[in-house]
Amino acid sequence: MHSNSPYPLIFFLLLSYLFVSGCQSNAEIRKGEKLAKNHCSSCHVFPEPSLLNRATWDKSVLPEMALHYGIFNPERSRKPEELSNKYFTEEFPKTPLMEKKDWEAIRKFYLYISPEKLKTVKSEPVPHDTPFEVIPLKMEKSSPPSITAVLMGVESSKVWLADQNSRQLMAFNGSGKLQNVLKSSGAVSQIHIRHSIGGIEQLTLANIGFSIKPTEASDGFVETLTLQGDSLLHRAFVKDWLKRPVSLMYSDWTGDGMEELAIGNFGKNNGDFTIYSLKQDDQWEELFKIPEPGTVAVRSHDFFGNGKEDILVLFAQGNERIVLLENHGGGSFDNHLLLEFPPSYGSTSLDIVDFNGDGLPDILYTCGDNADLSPILKPYHGIYVFLNEGGNKFEEAYFYPFPGAYKAIAGDFTGNGLPDIAAISFFSDYADGDQSGFVLLENNGFPDFLPSTLPIGHLGRWICMDVGDLDGDGTLDIVLGNYSRFNDGVPVRPSWQKGPHALILKNTIK
Ligand SMILES: [Ca+2]
Ligand SMILES: [Ca+2]
Ligand SMILES: [Ca+2]
Numbered sequence: 001m002h003s004n005s006p007y008p009l010i011f012f013l014l015l016s017y018l019f020v021s022g023c024q025s026n027a028e029i030r031k032g033e034k035l036a037k038n039h040c041s042s043c044h045v046f047p048e049p050s051l052l053n054r055a056t057w058d059k060s061v062l063p064e065m066a067l068h069y070g071i072f073n074p075e076r077s078r079k080p081e082e083l084s085n086k087y088f089t090e091e092f093p094k095t096p097l098m099e100k101k102d103w104e105a106i107r108k109f110y111l112y113i114s115p116e117k118l119k120t121v122k123s124e125p126v127p128h129d130t131p132f133e134v135i136p137l138k139m140e141k142s143s144p145p146s147i148t149a150v151l152m153g154v155e156s157s158k159v160w161l162a163d164q165n166s167r168q169l170m171a172f173n174g175s176g177k178l179q180n181v182l183k184s185s186g187a188v189s190q191i192h193i194r195h196s197i198g199g200i201e202q203l204t205l206a207n208i209g210f211s212i213k214p215t216e217a218s219d220g221f222v223e224t225l226t227l228q229g230d231s232l233l234h235r236a237f238v239k240d241w242l243k244r245p246v247s248l249m250y251s252d253w254t255g256d257g258m259e260e261l262a263i264g265n266f267g268k269n270n271g272d273f274t275i276y277s278l279k280q281d282d283q284w285e286e287l288f289k290i291p292e293p294g295t296v297a298v299r300s301h302d303f304f305g306n307g308k309e310d311i312l313v314l315f316a317q318g319n320e321r322i323v324l325l326e327n328h329g330g331g332s333f334d335n336h337l338l339l340e341f342p343p344s345y346g347s348t349s350l351d352i353v354d355f356n357g358d359g360l361p362d363i364l365y366t367c368g369d370n371a372d373l374s375p376i377l378k379p380y381h382g383i384y385v386f387l388n389e390g391g392n393k394f395e396e397a398y399f400y401p402f403p404g405a406y407k408a409i410a411g412d413f414t415g416n417g418l419p420d421i422a423a424i425s426f427f428s429d430y431a432d433g434d435q436s437g438f439v440l441l442e443n444n445g446f447p448d449f450l451p452s453t454l455p456i457g458h459l460g461r462w463i464c465m466d467v468g469d470l471d472g473d474g475t476l477d478i479v480l481g482n483y484s485r486f487n488d489g490v491p492v493r494p495s496w497q498k499g500p501h502a503l504i505l506k507n508t509i510k
């Protein structure tokens with residue numbers, strides 16, 4: 001079992017420095033530790049020095065954190081043109097919020113205790129024997145692939161892809177043939193099918209705006225597209241001027257027979273999670289709001305067994321945590337903090353499934369966003385299962401190291417009645433040529449999971465995934481979206497840019 005506890009390492013290092021250093025630095029380090037625990041825990045879980053190597057603390061994370069305290073010199077890492085940017089000047093205090101000598105003590109604490117190197121992440125070779133046939137989805141004249149959202153339209157047997165570069169929304173059939181192309185703009189972050197009745201299909205799209213990089217801009221929106229067959233009948237805004245919406249969900253949480261709409265506006269330093277209810281004049285009005293940034297995933301489930309769907313929200317920006325919103329009806333929710341993670345975890349996805357068959361919903365969680373301040377391989381990035389021990393108390397019960405993990409979805413892909421896990425990684429160990437960015441963890445009785453993969457690492461860099469029975473044969477199929485537009489420190493492979501926009505992994509167990 002994986003343990004997050006950094007204590008043994010810290011104790012060892014503490015002992016080492018007690019022996020090798022004088023009393024003066026000892027007192028100083030202790031002072032720095034105390035200050036760090038006070039200050040760094042005010043915005044997020046206290047980050048233990050062992051989470052990152054010394055050079056990353058020194059050159060990247062500490063200078064950026066100093067900016068949050070209004071300490072601009074002498075260790076700022078930003079370029080002068082960025083410091084004069086409008087968002088920057090609004091983002092950081094202009095005058096220091098703590099004495100510089102205190103910041104220096106915090107800095108010394110981190111640099112003294114942190115390891116030279118993190119534990120190496122070396123996955124075992126994973127066999128290539130998943131039960132999937134690979135069907136590439138490619139649209140000519142639209143490269144490099146920059147797919148930001150995929151959807152398995154199970155009822156219409158279509159796969160929807162949103163491509164940022166070509167500003168297109170494409171539909172393919174299960175054999176990989178292009179069926180429909182619609183105009184899009186910006187970067188679609190989520191595609192959702194709201195209705196599919198009698199040949200009329202309504203899609204809801206969340207769109208983060210023009211950049212997938214973090215900004216404080218409010219050019220995101222949610223829109224609906226109504227289609228009859230392949231013809232677009234109607235297109236309408238649901239909400240605009242949103243701060244980078246990346247998650248959305250419809251459900252009747254109030255119990256009045258009408259669906260509400262939940263939108264996670266990820267934002268940057270500002271953002272919110274908001275539930276809207278539909279009024280008679282077709283306007284969506286705020287019903288409930290958490291005015292905090294970073295919502296990356298939303299799921300709904302009855303956690304209290306009272307017939308009311310509760311909401312699980314994953315926040316992934318600095319203060320990373322999973323929050324359970326207990327539904328009391330009428331738009332009233334109680335906020336329970338279930339799990340929290342340090343900022344370097346880079347939380348990416350959430351799913352709910354009962355892994356151990358005790359009737360209690362468990363949590364599948366991934367972390368591995370590695371684009372921001374510390375782009376190094378991290379031994380704690382990967383796929384986690386937190387079992388529900390009763391009373392909605394969750395304990396880590398399984399960990400599979402999968403650097404750069406971006407999404408995991410639970411489902412019975414193997415047909416043995418037990419939920420398996422399909423997962424993708426966007427920040428794989430690409431220096432290791434074997435990494436395909438995809439893994440299937442076959443459940444042979446929890447927590448006995450057997451990993452396998454496919455030789456698809458040369459075909460694309462997988463950023464999004466969806467699961468459903470596309471061909472209606474009773475087995476779960478998968479679609480993976482390829483995003484090969486920018487590198488983020490990862491060398492872009494020409495084969496990714498020439499590769500398919502997406503892959504259908506067609507389940508062949510039947
Ligand atoms: Ca309702
Ligand atoms: Ca369970
Ligand atoms: Ca299974």
Ligand SMILES: [Ca+2]
Nearest residue numbers: 469471473475
């Ligand atoms: Ca199938």
